[in-house]
Amino acid sequence: MKILFLHPNFPAQFRHLAVALAQDKQNQVVFGTTRKEGQLAGVYKAVYSPSREVRRETHHYVRTLEGAVLQGQAVYRMAEQLKAQGFIPDVVYGHSGWGPTLFIKDVFPKSQLLCYFEWFYRARGSDADFDPREPLTPDDVARIRIKNSPILVDLYSCDRGLSPTNWQRQQFPPEYQSKITVLHDGIDTAFFQPKPGAKLVLSAINLDLSHAEEIVTYVARGMEPYRGFPQFMEAIALLQQRRPHCHVVVVGEDRVAYGRALPDAKTYKQLMLEKLPLDLSRLHFTGLLPYNQYLKVLQASSVHIYLTRPFVLSWSMLEAMATGCLLVASDTPPVTEVVRDGVNGLLVNFFSPQEICDRTEEALDNPEKMSPIRAKARETILENYALSKLLTKHLHWINLSTNRHESL
Template sequence: MKILFIHQNMPGQYKHLARIMAADPGNQVAFITKGEKPDIPGVARVSYKPAREPHPSTHHYLRFVEGHVLYGQATVRAALQLRQRGFVPDIVCAHTGWGEAMFIKDVFPESALLAYCEFYYRAKGADIGFEPGTDPDVDKMARTRCRNSHMLISMEAMDWGVTPTRWQWQQHPEAFRDRISVIHEGVDTGLCKPNPAAALVLPNGRVLTRDDEVITYVARNLEPYRGFHIFMRALEEVCRRRPNAQVVIVGGDDVSYGSAPEGSPNWREKMLAEVRIDPNRVHFLGKVPYQQFLTVLQVSRAHVYLTFPFVLSWSMLEAMSTGCLIVGSSTAPVMEAIEDGRNGLLTDFFDPRGVADRLDAVLDHSDHMAALREAARRTVVERYDLHSVCIPAQLKLIEDVAARRRPAGLGAP
């Protein structure tokens, strides 16, 4: 089979799938991406660069749309290079998020298009307007509708779609849902597993193990979408109540979602100026290598995961697989994987004291929480395991879509 993957940040959600498909000598695999990215063995990479940025004078409803068109145009030019080389894929697997899938059918009309439908923006009921006092005005609602234009064009062109969670599936327009399967990218549960002997060396030289009272928090970047501001307010109470607690925070100072804070260079510095914590016991590691990230999880007694109603982070499922006790927000994406009191503990997103109370419950009774930890890992093994659940379902979906067969059902629950 000839397979073409398209993602502006190669490999993105195709990290495992592209590598596994390229390892099959019966496949030819190509990847279109933005700029220079690390190669994957057996994958032919073609890079693109948008011709320009959206023009400052473009109507603010359409600035996103113009950017997506520029990405789609650049993707087309890269795809034409492949076609001129004689590479015509049986199936194109393309992320819809940046406009790369908008025009790909015009280059490869004979190829099946399996679109990765990650997130469809809603002016109400999801991330926008979630925080009190941020209800969108008509301008923002109109801009949000326009922001989805590239995804609507891509979904109209797709033969089928796939999304990782049922909640994300529900955000997409009802007219397209019967052509979108729910299959997660998968968690390598053989790699993300408990390690009682794990030891984390902090920048100050201190070594933390499972014998220590370790609270962990992980996000790509420290920002409100992932509840960083709530967590920091909870830490003020945690540091007061628990003199032996050590807090390990992983994440960068950039902005992945939302916007930068006013009057501060980043959300970390803003929150440090607003709360009183013990700097000797709260450790900011920044962005870390993956193995160190796993070690952070393996020494954790309580792992905090808070999120807006938005895309569910891989890190939460990886933490569950590693045997972490999750203190999570009772928001829809989290509640799809965690049931309060069965495989984790939930609290209201906007309640810092509630977060602190839940952390107290975990740290005061860590021996009694073993069943929740085991249930958390079992949930991931049974529903999100990379090799036994997700990759087989993804491969079957690709085979069906390439063969123009209608996939059965909506994939994994």
């Protein structure tokens, strides 16, 4: 089989699939991306580049669409080059929304187009109107509607699609949901596993918490309201007052990955450090970490806090559960698709720093009582989200496109 993966980032959600397919010498695997860094064994990387940036004078409703069209144009040119070299894929599998899949059916009309549908934007009933302190303007509502334009083109054009959770699939228009299969990317449970008695020492950043008996952890790509960073920090301020020996480790970049940045260019980390009475000697910001060091943080965690608006579910929550973390998580979808309160985690009101603090203390005060919850968290991932099980299903799902039903 010849397969072309498309994603601006590399390798993103397609890492394990691309590697597995490349291991079969009968397959030819090409990955189209804008990212020059990184390689995967057996995978040919085709780098494309949009001809220009989105123009500042473009109407703000359609900047996302213009960006997607520019991506699609660049991929079209790259695909024509691949075709000239004799590569015509049986299957093209790309991430919808960024734009790389927009014109695939025009350049490869006989190829099966599969789309990874991560999110469909809605002004009502999910992330955008979740916080009552941030009411939507008519401009917001109109912009959100138009933001779905490239995704709607893909929903029409694709042969089949995939979403990682039921909650994410439910965001898409009902008339298209029959095209979308629910199948999570999968968590490497052989890598993310508990290590009883683990001590946290990260020599590369001079962090030694081997003496700490209580470590509360938080992980996100950015530090932003979408992932409850302000509420987390407020909860930590309360927790530090109550527990003088508790240390807190925050993994992620000081930026906004999702949602709006502050208007004065200040980051949410700066805002919360200025606003709250925090003991910085017990609050540790690591920045982004390599996976082996990130794993050490999870393995040493006494309590792991995960907060999110009703939005895309983070891999980090499932990775923490696989590692046997005691999870304190927001009572929001898609968290509640995975977590049952008191069974495999503790659920809290997203908007209540007091409740986040109280339940974190509950967990710290009762480690023996929490032990079965930790075990059940890992069991949940092993049963429903383990890469070892889901990778086979992904390969079969892709294989259906070529009418080859034998396993790969």
